[in-house]
Amino acid sequence: QFCDVIKEAxxxxxxxxxxxxxxxxxxxxxxxxxxxxxxxxxxxxPENSRVVIDTLDEDSATIEGILRIITAKxxxxxxxxxxxxxxxxxxxxxxxxxxxxxxxxxxxxxxxFASATPLDLYWLGCRLKWEDVMKLASAHSCDKDVYAGxxxxxxxxxxxxxxxxxxxxxxxxxxNGMERR
Numbered sequence: 001q002f003c004d005v006i007k008e009a010x011x012x013x014x015x016x017x018x019x020x021x022x023x024x025x026x027x028x029x030x031x032x033x034x035x036x037x038x039x040x041x042x043x044x045x046p047e048n049s050r051v052v053i054d055t056l057d058e059d060s061a062t063i064e065g066i067l068r069i070i071t072a073k074x075x076x077x078x079x080x081x082x083x084x085x086x087x088x089x090x091x092x093x094x095x096x097x098x099x100x101x102x103x104x105x106x107x108x109x110x111x112x113f114a115s116a117t118p119l120d121l122y123w124l125g126c127r128l129k130w131e132d133v134m135k136l137a138s139a140h141s142c143d144k145d146v147y148a149g150x151x152x153x154x155x156x157x158x159x160x161x162x163x164x165x166x167x168x169x170x171x172x173x174x175x176n177g178m179e180r181r
Contacts, residue, residue: 035095
C-alpha cells in the first residue's frame, strides 16, 4: 500500500515504514533535505531500477509527517510535544537540519507546547541540545515539583544527571530573581 503524500516522482525512491506503508519520494527532494539520504543515494545504483529502502525503523505517521514538511505539502497537524518528538528525533537521525529548524521554531513560537507539557519539552530540548527550548520549557515548569514523591516525571527519568541538575538550577535562578524583585 502506498501512502498518498507524493504520488508522482521522476527519479523515485520508495521508503517502507516499519508498519509496511510505502512512500514514493522524489530522490532529489530526499538528497536536498537529508545529509543521510544524500550520501546513501549518491552510491551507484543499478540502471533502470527503483531504489527501495525497506529497512526503516520508523512508523508511517512519523515518515509521513517528515515528508509533508520536506515536500511543502500540507503541514502535518502537530498540536502536542508528543506528536513532534518522533518527527524531531527521526529528523535528527536522518540529518534533516531544515525539518529540525522548522520544528524548533514552531516550539519556540507557539507557547502552548511549553505551557501544556513543559517537562516533555525540556527533555526534547536536552535530547536535541536546543538551549533556547530548554530555557523556555524550564520557565514554564517552575510550578512543577521535579522531586515530588519517590518517582520522577517520566520525561525527567530519561534525563541524564547534568540535564536534571540544570533544570533545578534554572528553577533556582528564576526563584532567586523573583525574590530580588
